[in-house]
Amino acid sequence: MITSERMAAVDANAAALGVPRKQLMESSGNAVAREVRALADPGASVELLCGRGNNGGDAFVAARFLSGYDVTVRLLGRPESIRTEIARENWAALGAAEIPTESVTDAADLALDDPDVIVDAMLGTGVAGALREPERTAARLANESDAAVVAVDVPSGIDADTGGPTGSSAGSGEPTGSGGSAVRVEADRVVTFHDEKPGLAALDADVTVADIGIPAAAERFTGPGDLLGLGRDPDSHKGENGEVLVIGGGPYTGAPALSARSALRAGADLVRVACPEAVAETVQGYSADLIVRGLSGDRIGPEHVDRALELAAGNDVVVLGPGLGDGDGATEFAREFLSRYAGRAVVDADALRVVPEVDTDAELICTPHQGELVGMGGETADDPEERAALVRSFADEVGHTLLVKGAVDAVSDGDAVRLNRTGNPGMTVGGTGDVLAGAVGALAAVTDAFHAAAAGAYVNGLAGDAAAAELGNGLVATDLIDRLPEATRDE
Ligand SMILES: NC(=O)C1=CN([C@@H]2O[C@H](COP(=O)(O)OP(=O)(O)OC[C@H]3O[C@@H](n4cnc5c(N)ncnc54)[C@H](O)[C@@H]3O)[C@@H](O)[C@H]2O)[C@@H](O)CC1
Ligand SMILES: [K+]
Structure with a gap:
């Protein structure tokens, strides 16, 4: 079991050991594609719902590993709003490889063409608060469809540490936000990376833990990741x-x-x-x-x-x-x-x-x-x-x-x-x-x-x-x- 906080530390330690994030994303995307291959034969239609963080980046990589499938990479947001350089690079690689991509900013424009498999790569461990639009609508559509849903790392809307909806401090599974009930992706399968996450055990989904090449030494030995979060809050007072x-x-x-x-x-x-x-x-x-x-x-x-x-x-x-x-x-x-x-x-x-x-x-x-x-x-x-x-x-x-x-x-x-x-x-x-x-x-x-x-x-x-x-x-x-x-x- 590994918490999101420790995972971020181990990630930084791995980079210091010569295994950078980009390599981890490559392995993560590959693992997601393997899961899709296990679920559906070549020729099947695969809809990848991608957020603007590294969770989405994992799916950009997965799309490259799915040649032979009828793949649609749907970015929720504008390409310029992709948050990390590595995810941006992998997005650009899709265009260069002529893999079909679409970007959707308005929830009203969202529609899924009855795919065989949906890959939920909207939000992973970087989520803050309850799902916003257009992710919220995309999650609803995924839940309503007959497709097999494969979540990347963690189902979007679920807190990887607690298993409750994101944005609820109690993590108790209670609805949160301004009156509306919390929407989350109801995944059939979850491909999570490196180690099990505390919040996944209670979900009604098959969980696969993918080894993405983080060396054991990244956890065994201290590294720069062990200093994450120890920095000073800029608003703090003396004492x-x-x-x-x-x-x-x-x-x-x-x-x-x-x-x-x-x-x-x-x-x-x-x-x-x-x-x-x-x-x-x-x-x-x-x-x-x-x-x-x-x-x-x-x-x-x-x-x-x-x-x-x-x-x-x-x-x-x-x-x-x-x-x-x-x-x-x-x-x-x-x-x-x-x-x-x-x-x-x-x-x-x-x-x-x-x-x-x-x-x-x-x-x-x-x-x-x-x-x-x-x-x-x-x-x-x-x-x-x-x-x-x-x-x-x-x-x-x-x-x-x-x-x-x-x-x-x-x-x-x-x-x-x-x-x-x-x-x-x-x-x-x-x-x-x-x-x-x-x-x-x-x-x-x-x-x-x-x-x-x-x-x-x-x-x-x-x-x-x-x-x-x-x-x-x-x-x-x-x-x-x-x-x-x-x-x-x-x-
Ligand atoms: N060591 C690691 O931690 C690894 C992480 N990887 C992937 O990276 C993911 C984490 O990536 P990030 O930290 O970029 O975070 P995410 O990809 O989970 O999402 C971050 C972005 O989503 C948006 N967002 C946040 N809360 C939202 C909400 N409530 N509604 C709508 N949009 C919201 C924001 O733009 C935010 O920047 C992991 O879940 C995993 O899939 C893998 O690539 C490999 C290794
Ligand atoms: K996800």
């Missing part, structure tokens, strides 16, 4: 893109500052640091952009839990651990803090060891390296696939998301697993882990824990690769921070 509290420092002062600055560069609006008073000035000295809150004394200990919880309450995410040290007081603090905190937290460094034993309502993203993973009671292996399986089962056991750092990072929430290949040996320098924890913290303020961990690993490694390209093995952790804004751009 809406994430408020992060870093709790750490004491024996080390650089670590909490690195995490905090990283969170800012990865997109958080406000980042606060709670650290011992004795080092507050030093931490502040690293950057005027940080809001530093001192906790009495020179080490964080259990006496600070109340104050830390108070500070945490105003933030979306806590990053716990950078520079905290492994003293008894610090460990006790981490244990008690987590047992009383119920929000979302990234747990790193010396705070990691308390995770397996602590009883917490918090949602944690733990970022251990292999050694810390073993310290937590987890297992590791040389083979990356085996290691990923072990990370998954350990994440399931502890009930939190794990991001296990290595040459290939492994991320799992106990269910899904994602691997990250960005990064380089130059990043073994001190502080890069603090940068990662901060970046994941910033992302966890705007998306779910698993997505934040995967995207954080990806951007951190990407920033490291950009730094290594310039500085080789001379890179330092702050070089990554400087390159995070570019790495986190989602276009």
Whole structure:
């Protein structure tokens, strides 16, 4: 099963792996034509109802694969209004190949000549709201005809994620819109691409899943698609893109500052640091952009839990651990803090060891390296696939998301697993882990824990690769921070 949102991410990852959209559309169209061939013999009449997006583009390709059939490609809209370049190219290819096309803008001009097969390629996953005209009328005509109806990817008017009509937030199958009942194509067959869609199972149609050549690696590994949707809403206000509290420092002062600055560069609006008073000035000295809150004394200990919880309450995410040290007081603090905190937290460094034993309502993203993973009671292996399986089962056991750092990072929430290949040996320098924890913290303020961990690993490694390209093995952790804004751009 794959959601529309994940499908878009995987599509972008496939393009980054050298399998561009145009190739996917070619395979999709080919798969649609195969379905038509299975339904009707050559000579049969096939009416392709095409929208202006890529769903329609799939049908333009299908028409090319249907030589020997009496094909009509009917575009709902003007050719100039075809939305994507790839669909436009495939439309133009029809003309060049002398395959008959028609374009209809007015619903009143729509009529179907009693075809044997109708291909519904009006709307796919890019639909917004209930069907408009002329799609609405075309859907009615398709439903009234005796033809076998083959839907491309998803029947037009159906939400691929819910199975309900498009434009209904509940997706419950209830009619929507201004009083009228929701029109949708009642397909006999659906050719859907790459993987099953959650909304198709409940439909009264035969569903074929077509392999369109998206490599498994596009799902297995992080890629640029994992950043889609993490961009800033242009209308947002200060604080809406994430408020992060870093709790750490004491024996080390650089670590909490690195995490905090990283969170800012990865997109958080406000980042606060709670650290011992004795080092507050030093931490502040690293950057005027940080809001530093001192906790009495020179080490964080259990006496600070109340104050830390108070500070945490105003933030979306806590990053716990950078520079905290492994003293008894610090460990006790981490244990008690987590047992009383119920929000979302990234747990790193010396705070990691308390995770397996602590009883917490918090949602944690733990970022251990292999050694810390073993310290937590987890297992590791040389083979990356085996290691990923072990990370998954350990994440399931502890009930939190794990991001296990290595040459290939492994991320799992106990269910899904994602691997990250960005990064380089130059990043073994001190502080890069603090940068990662901060970046994941910033992302966890705007998306779910698993997505934040995967995207954080990806951007951190990407920033490291950009730094290594310039500085080789001379890179330092702050070089990554400087390159995070570019790495986190989602276009
Ligand atoms: N990785 C992928 O996601 C792939 C997608 N492919 C195809 O691309 C489709 C998605 O393409 P698009 O994102 O271009 O979207 P669609 O082709 O689903 O439709 C988008 C366009 O339809 C119009 N529209 C939107 N809502 C409407 C409504 N309620 N009534 C009437 N018109 C409306 C708008 O002009 C919009 O731009 C998939 O369903 C699939 O068929 C395939 O080509 C292969 C790979
Ligand atoms: K469709």
